[in-house]
Amino acid sequence: MKISAAALLFDNDGTLVSSMDSVNRCWTRWAEEYGITPEEFARVELHGRPAAEIIGDLLPAARTPEALARIERLEVEDVAGGVVALPGTLALLSQLPPERWAVVTSATARLAEARLAEVGIRPKALIAADDITRGKPDPEPFLLAARRLGVDPADCVVFEDAPAGLTAGRAAGMTTVALTTTHRAGELSADVIVEDLSAVSVQATADGLEIITAD
Structure with missing residues (x-):
C-alpha cells in the first residue's frame, strides 16, 4: 500500500x-516501595499511558509529585542495556x-x-x-x-x-x-x-x- x-x-x-523489560523491572520495584500489592498493580494498564495517570490510579493525589519523580529516576537509571x-x-x-x-x-x-x-x-x-x-x-x-x-x-x-x-x-x-x-x-x-x-x-x-x- x-x-x-x-x-x-x-x-x-x-x-x-x-x-518493556526495563518498564516491568522499574514499576515492580516502584510498587513494592510504595506498598502496592501485586493484585492492585495488576489491575492498572501501564502501556501507552503517562506515568502521572498510572500513579493517579494507585496513590492519593498529594503523593503524585514525589512518586512521579521516583519512577522517572528509576527508569532513567535503568536505560543502559534495558x-x-x-x-x-x-x-x-x-x-x-x-x-x-x-x-x-x-x-x-x-x-x-x-x-x-x-x-x-x-x-x-x-x-x-x-x-x-x-x-x-x-x-x-x-x-x-x-x-x-x-x-x-x-x-x-x-x-x-x-x-x-x-x-x-x-x-x-x-x-x-x-x-x-x-x-x-x-x-x-x-x-x-x-x-x-x-x-x-x-x-x-x-x-x-x-x-x-x-x-
Missing part, C-alpha cells in the same frame, strides 16, 4: 524501541529528512530522550508528557506535533502500537499505521496494520513523503 504524507509521527515505546531498537526502526528513520518526522510519547522528555539516545536516535522534534495537558487517547499530542513541524494534521501519518495512541491519531484527523509489536492485530483499529517498521519504507519526493507498506 502507498500513502502520501508531509510528515510522520512515531510513538516511542513499542513502536521505535522496546523498553532498551533496544525494534526491527526496521533505524533503517526507516535514516530515510527521513529530520524536519519531516517527530516522536510523540507519553513519557517525560527526560526519559524519552534517554531511551532514544540509548539506541542512537536523536529526533529534531519530540512531543512528551511535559508538553501537553491531555495525553493519548486525546489528540492533543499529535496535533501539537503537526504544529511544531508546520504541517496540516491531515497530511500526517501516525505510527503506533497501542489502542490509545491509534485513537488519538484518528481523532487528530491523521492516517494511522498500527504495529503488532505489543498487541494482536484484532485489538488494533487503523488504516494499515503491519508487524513492525521493517514492513515500511519511505521515499522523499518533491511533494513530501511516499510511504510504502508491505501487504
Whole structure:
C-alpha cells in the first residue's frame, strides 16, 4: 500500500524501541516501595499511558509529585542495556529528512530522550508528557506535533502500537499505521496494520513523503 504524507509521527515505546523489560523491572520495584500489592498493580494498564495517570490510579493525589519523580529516576537509571531498537526502526528513520518526522510519547522528555539516545536516535522534534495537558487517547499530542513541524494534521501519518495512541491519531484527523509489536492485530483499529517498521519504507519526493507498506 502507498500513502502520501508531509510528515510522520512515531510513538516511542513499542513502536521505535522496546523498553518493556526495563518498564516491568522499574514499576515492580516502584510498587513494592510504595506498598502496592501485586493484585492492585495488576489491575492498572501501564502501556501507552503517562506515568502521572498510572500513579493517579494507585496513590492519593498529594503523593503524585514525589512518586512521579521516583519512577522517572528509576527508569532513567535503568536505560543502559534495558532498551533496544525494534526491527526496521533505524533503517526507516535514516530515510527521513529530520524536519519531516517527530516522536510523540507519553513519557517525560527526560526519559524519552534517554531511551532514544540509548539506541542512537536523536529526533529534531519530540512531543512528551511535559508538553501537553491531555495525553493519548486525546489528540492533543499529535496535533501539537503537526504544529511544531508546520504541517496540516491531515497530511500526517501516525505510527503506533497501542489502542490509545491509534485513537488519538484518528481523532487528530491523521492516517494511522498500527504495529503488532505489543498487541494482536484484532485489538488494533487503523488504516494499515503491519508487524513492525521493517514492513515500511519511505521515499522523499518533491511533494513530501511516499510511504510504502508491505501487504
